[in-house]
Structures are given as C-alpha cells and as structure tokens.
Amino acid sequence: LSKLRFESWEEAEQKLAEDRERRKKLLDRIEQADGEKKAADQNRAGRESEWKILEDTLEKEKQEESARKKKLDGVLAESTFGSMEEMQGYVCKEAEMKEVETKIQEYQKKVHTNQELLEQAKKDAQGRVWKDITALEERFAFLHQETESRREAVNHVQYRLRNNEEKREKIASKQTELAHARVETQRYSRLYNLVKGETGNGKITLEQYVQAAGFDGIIEAANRRLLPMSDGQFQLYRQKDELGKKSNTFLDLEVLDNFTGHRRPVGNLSGGESFKASLSLALGLSDTVSSNLGGIQMDALFVDEGFGTLDRKSMESAMEILVNLSETQKLVGIISHREELMENIPQQIHVRKTREGSKLVFEKQI
Numbered sequence: 457l458s459k460l461r462f463e464s465w466e467e468a469e470q471k472l473a474e475d476r477e478r479r480k481k482l483l484d485r486i487e488q489a490d491g492e493k494k495a496a497d498q499n500r501a502g503r504e505s506e507w508k509i510l511e512d513t514l515e516k517e518k519q520e521e522s523a524r525k526k527k528l529d530g531v532l533a534e535s536t537f538g539s540m541e542e543m544q545g546y547v548c549k550e551a552e553m554k555e556v557e558t559k560i561q562e563y564q565k566k567v568h569t570n571q572e573l574l575e576q577a578k579k580d581a582q583g584r585v586w587k588d589i590t591a592l593e594e595r596f597a598f599l600h601q602e603t604e605s606r607r608e609a610v611n612h613v614q615y616r617l618r619n620n621e622e623k624r625e626k627i628a629s630k631q632t633e634l635a636h637a638r639v640e641t642q643r644y645s646r647l648y649n650l651v652k653g654e655t656g657n658g659k660i661t662l663e664q665y666v667q668a669a670g671f672d673g674i675i676e677a678a679n680r681r682l683l684p685m686s687d688g689q690f691q692l693y694r695q696k697d698e699l700g701k702k703s704n705t706f707l708d709l710e711v712l713d714n715f716t717g718h719r720r721p722v723g724n725l726s727g728g729e730s731f732k733a734s735l736s737l738a739l740g741l742s743d744t745v746s747s748n749l750g751g752i753q754m755d756a757l758f759v760d761e762g763f764g765t766l767d768r769k770s771m772e773s774a775m776e777i778l779v780n781l782s783e784t785q786k787l788v789g790i791i792s793h794r795e796e797l798m799e800n801i802p803q804q805i806h807v808r809k810t811r812e813g814s815k816l817v818f819e820k821q822i
Contacts, residue, residue, distance in 0.1 A: 667707060668694065668707065670744070671694055671707055672694060673744050673748070674737065674740045674741050674744045675692045675693065675694055675709075675737075675740065676740070677739070677740035677741075677743040677744050678692055678733075678736040678737045678739065678740030678741075679691050679692055679736070679740075680740070680743075681735070681736040681739045681740060681777060682732060682733060682736035684773065684777070685732050685735070685736060685773045685774055685777060686729070686732055686773075687773075688714055689713060689714055689715050690711050690712070690713060690714070690725075690729065690732070690733065691711070691712040691714060692709055692710075692711055692712075692722070692733060692736070692737075693709070693710050693711070693712055693719065694707070694708070694709060694710075695708040695709065695710050708721075709721075709722045709733075710722060711724075711725060711733065728766045728767065731766060731774075732766075732774065735759065735774060735777075738757065739757070739777070742757065755787060756787040756788075756789070757778075757787070757788050757789070758788075758789040758790075758791070759778070759788070759789070759790045759791065759792075760791045768796065771794070771796060771797070775797070775800055778790070802820060803818075803819075803820050804818075804819045804820075805817070805818055805819075806818075806819060
C-alpha cells in the first residue's frame with residue numbers, strides 16, 4: 457500500500473469499483489457496436505445486390521436505346537424534318553389529331569355560313585343610310601334619364617301641392633279657434649303684465665304688493681314694541697316711492713323721530729337704537745306669524761349680544777319686554793356679558809374654560 461498512490465485501502469477499493477463500472481459500460485458499448493455493425497453489413501449486402509440488378513437493367517436499356525436511335529435516324533433521313541427537335545414540335549397523339557380536324561371542319565362551316573349571311577346583308581343594305589348604333593344608344597340612355605328626372609320632379613311637385621292643400625284646409629279650419637285664442641291671449645297678457653307690474657306707470661308687481669302688505673303688518677306690530685322701548689321717540693315706517701319712480705325700494709325702512717317730527721333712514725340710527733329697532737321687528741314678526749297663521753307659535757327667541765350698545769334705561773325697557781314675553785309661555789334666551797343682565801336673569805348657563813376644555817355650568821337663582 458505504501459507504493460500505491462492511494463492513501464487508504466478504502467480509497468483504493470472505491471477507485472477499483474469505479475474502474476469496474478467504467479469497464480462494464482465500455483463492454484456494453486462494444487457489444488452494442490458489434491450488433492450495429494452486423495446489421496449494417498447485412499444492409500450493405502442487400503444494397504449491393506440491388507445495385508447489381510440496377511446495373512444490369514441499365515445496360516439492357518442502353519442497348520435498346522441505341523437500337524431505337526439508329527432506327528429513328530433512318531426515319532429522319534427519309535423524312536423532310538431537318539432535325540430531331542423540329543420533328544418533336546409536330547409530334548401529337550392520334551386523338552389530338554382527330555380533335556383538331558373536327559375543329560377545322562366546324563370553322564370552315566361557320567366561315568361558309570358567315571359568307572352567305574354577309575352576301576345577304578349586302579343585298580338588304582342596298583339603298584339604306586348607315587346609322588351609328590352606339591350614338592343612338594347613348595342618346596336613348598340620355599333621354600331616358602332626362603324623362604325619369606322630369607317624372608320625379610313632377611311627382612315631387614304634385615306631392616307638395618297635395619300636402620300644401622291639406623295644410624291650407626287645416627289652417628282654414630283653425631281660423632275661428634285662432635281668433636278666439638288671440639282674444640284670450642291678449643286678455644291674459646294684459647292681466648299678466650298687470651300682475652307683474654309692467655304697465656309703464658310705476659306700479660309694483662303682485663308679489664311685491666303682497667310682500668309690502670305683509671311687511672306693513674310686521675312694522676305695525678313692531679311699533680307696538682318700539683314705542684315703549686324708546687319712550688315714545690321712534691316709530692318705523694315702510695318707505696314708499698312716488699308714482700312713476702322705480703319700485704325697487706318698496707321694502708326699505710325709515711324711522712320717524714317723534715321728538716323732532718322728521719323721518720330719516722334706519723341706517724342713521726345709533727348702535728343702541730338699531731338694536732331696539734331690530735328687536736322690535738323680531739318680536740313684531742313673531743306676533744304677525746302667530747296671528748295670521750293660526751296654530752303656528754314661535755315659542756323661542758334668542759338675542760345674541762346687542763345689549764352692550766344700550767344705556768341702562770334702554771336696557772331695562774328691553775328687559776321688561778323680554779320678561780313679559782317669558783311670562784306668556786315663550787322661551788327667551790339672551791347671550792351677553794353684561795353684569796346687569798346676569799343679575800336680573802334667574803336661570804343662567806355659564807361657559808367656563810378649563811384645561812380639559814370648555815364646560816357648561818347651569819345656575820338657577822332663587
């Protein structure tokens with residue numbers, strides 16, 4: 457083992473096993489190759505036998521071809537053909553020759569028939585004038601197309617005449633109805649323009665008239681609140697345009713100052729005076745809705761700020777009116793920071809800010 461190139465007996469045995477396996481595969485391949493060689497030898501012997509038969513057959517055909525060529529050369533020498541190729545151009549079968557002869561005979565018959573017809577036509581054409589058939593056919597096609605076009609135009613005109621006649625009869629039958637409708641239209645148009653206020657004399661529309669009439673009722677109810685609240689100084693009126701002017705200010709307000717006897721726009725009121733007028737209008741609207749629409753009650757009224765612009769006396773007047781409202785089963789809510797109001801309102805909701813957020817605190821004074 458020390459002289460071998462393997463390090464151990466196991467490695468030598470493994471190498472021996474691999475060599476034996478390789479030897480076995482080589483032997484199998486050799487055996488397979490021997491079998492293929494035997495089959496190829498058998499195939500080669502068969503092909504050589506076939507080749508021998510083909511060579512013998514070819515030799516016989518060459519001999520026969522040589523004999524036929526000599527015979528053909530003798531025939532060509534006796535004929536009028538200059539070469540083999542020239543003769544082959546005329547070679548055909550007997551059936552083909554019979555078919556060509558039949559066609560020639562039929563053609564000759566047709567030629568004879570046409571010659572007779574031509575002679576007869578020449579006799580018939582003596583004394584007649586030649587006419588161009590193509591030109592006549594083109595003229596006929598043009599006239600036929602023109603006739604059809606004119607016929608379609610006539611049919612179209614007749615259809616329009618019938619249609620117009622029917623429409624004329626329908627229009628004539630509607631004359632009475634049209635006259636009645638024209639009278640009705642004039643009446644309704646005049647009524648519509650009158651309601652719309654488009655009469656050209658400065659009148660307002662029906663919608664504006666209804667709005668103005670309703671607004672007058674609200675102003676009347678508001679004045680019943682504003683007069684005591686302002687100690688009889690102010691009284692609201694709806695601004696009215698003179699005849700002929702545009703009626704686009706029919707809902708504008710003006711205030712009468714009873715202390716001076718002059719009217720002025722409500723925009724000239726001070727902050728406290730505007731608050732009184734606004735509160736009076738809100739209360740007047742509530743009273744008007746309750747009286748005109750029976751069964752509908754405005755049970756709540758909320759006043760957001762506004763008291764800051766009032767003096768103490770005006771605020772007391774406004775509070776007296778609101779307290780009277782609360783005694784008539786109406787809820788009155790006031791949002792304000794005035795201390796005077798906080799002292800006179802028994803039930804209060806305070807909003808207090810904390811680190812966790814705003815909180816509502818309900819307080820009820822006894």
